[in-house]
Each structure stands twice: as C-alpha cells, then as structure tokens.
Amino acid sequence: MSQLLVTSYGDPRRSVSLERTDHPALGTDDVLVEMEAAPVNPSDLLLVRGDYGMRPSLPSPLGGEGVGRVIDAGGGAGQHLVGRKVVILPNYEQGTWADQVTTGYRNVVPIREDGDPLQLAMLPINPATAYLLLHKFATLAPGDWVGLNAANSAVGLCVIALARLRGFKTLNLVRREAAAETVRDAGGDRVIVAGDDLPAQIADALDGAELGLALDATAGRTVADLAAALRFGGTIVSYAYATDAPPAVRAHDLIFNEVTHTGFWLLNWLRHAPRTEIEQTYRALNDLVADGDLTVPVDATYRLDEYHEAIEHAMTPGRSGKVLFTFA
C-alpha cells in the first residue's frame, strides 16, 4: 500500500512524505478499505502545521475523510461491510490519503452505490458540519435569516444548499468578487464582498431583517459585525479560523442583546453523539449528495505520488474548488 504521512510539524509543502509498505495485519475489529477518492481539506493542512485540535505522535498517516470499498474484514464484526461502499469518518484514527486504509469497522459508514465518487468523498466533513451548524444552535423557521462568512467555502455552499431546502434565507460574506458570483450561482440570497464599511453593507442587505443564526469561519473583524446583526438572544458559532485574529463579539451585543458566542468541532460530535444519530445524519446527507442536491465545486484531482502539486494547489488562495486525491 501507499500512504502519505506527516513526518514533522510545519509547512505542509515540506512536512509530508510518501511511504510504500505492506498493509498491517487486520485486527478483529478492523476492515480494509480500497480507496476511491480523498480530499485535501484545510483541517488536514492545519494538522500538518501542528495547529489543529489534536497533535498525533509522528510519523502519522494523513487525510481526514474519503470514500472507498471494504475488501476484507479481520473478524466477524466487520464482515457485513465486505463489498460495501463506505465513507471513512473524520476522527483521525486513520489516514485516507492512501490507496488502502485499515481501520475499525465503526470508523466507516456504508453508503449508496450511486453518486459521484468525488462528491461522496467529501460527504463526511463539510456537509455534516453545515447540517449540524444549522440544526444544533438555533430554532429557525422558514423565512429566518442565517449569516455566514467565507460563504464560498465548501461548508458555506453546503449551508446555503441546506438552508434553501429548509426555507431559510442566507446573508453571505466573501472577500472577492469571483467568490460572490459563486455564492450567487449557488442560491445565496444576499451576497456581500466585505469592505471597509461592513456594518452598513450588512444593514443595507438585510433591509430591516435580523439574523437568527450567524456562522463564523474566519475569526477577525467580521465576527463583531455579524454578531451585531443578530436578533435578541441570537447565536454566533465559530467553527474555523482562517485568520489569526480573535473572533471578538462586542460587549454591547453580548450584554444588551444577550447574544451567545460559541464554537463547534465536528470531532466532538463524532465522539459524543449516539451511533444511531451519526448513521441517520450521514444517510440523509448521502441521499442529498448522491442525488446532486448537495455539491461542492472540484478544482483538480491528483494521484497520490503527485502530492507536492496537490498540497500546493490546495494552499493556493482564491482556488475555485476542492483538490482531491483519486486512486486507480
């Protein structure tokens, strides 16, 4: 088998290497997955930098999520999965940037046979994150507004698609015009290229409406302006930090408008949610992805041995879609 490993914490261009070995013997709870596709996500790059919510001991296999087919099981527990198409859950107990992955049977979820393998490879992280952000933090009714920054990101586009299915409206912040076009094409209701007078841009776009929920992927100065547009008792959820600046909310909004500022990490949900909830959530999202109702633009695919190019591409600002590894 071939797999990519992080060998030292630092710049992803210099900290990743390709290893070719026999796959390890399967434990009784293990299954062997022949991989079809696995994306390069910002979380993978954060992990290589040593700036993620975990720091595994090195060398450590890389790749949070992906899709493939179970071709063997080490014991009876995973036998029912042999032959099934599965996604690998992003709990980082295994690395998906590999042609074959050995993992516990509970770290995979069987999925439908149909659908675009590239889209299915991206099912475990971003669609699930978007779904949980929309459902865990606020009780929203059709017509309510959800505000988000980095709206052209994969998470952002999934939020827009899922919000539309529920009848919610979205106020979308991006940082460049081409990204605004992407978000408009995806059905974002209001789209703002964040400028120097963001509060006025937001007020103009909402035209008297208030946000029921705000979702923050960048930290930094847009957080205060999104939070200031929340209705009384509204919630802003920070789930990523594309900038190094703190995600600050003005004291005025916390105190007088009783705004709540909290955080979300998918791994905490995977660790603590009942297994039935996890499987039901992925089944529902699998249907949306396989039917083409939830799609994320793809910029390029690479073979595993092209990992230098793949990582460089994934790190390029302003790319128009995701970068994935595919396996013959």
Ligand SMILES: NC(=O)c1ccc[n+]([C@@H]2O[C@H](COP(=O)([O-])OP(=O)(O)OC[C@H]3O[C@@H](n4cnc5c(N)ncnc54)[C@H](OP(=O)(O)O)[C@@H]3O)[C@@H](O)[C@H]2O)c1
């Ligand atoms: N908490 C969780 O459980 C969880 C789960 C999933 C994802 N995430 C995080 O959510 C974020 C989005 O993930 P993704 O896979 O959807 O990302 P993606 O599709 O790769 O898109 C990245 C987004 O970040 C924006 N961005 C990058 N640097 C920025 C900066 N300095 N200032 C403002 N915007 C910036 C990009 O804008 P341009 O297009 O203009 O470059 C783009 O909109 C990532 O940080 C990821 O780690 C967190």
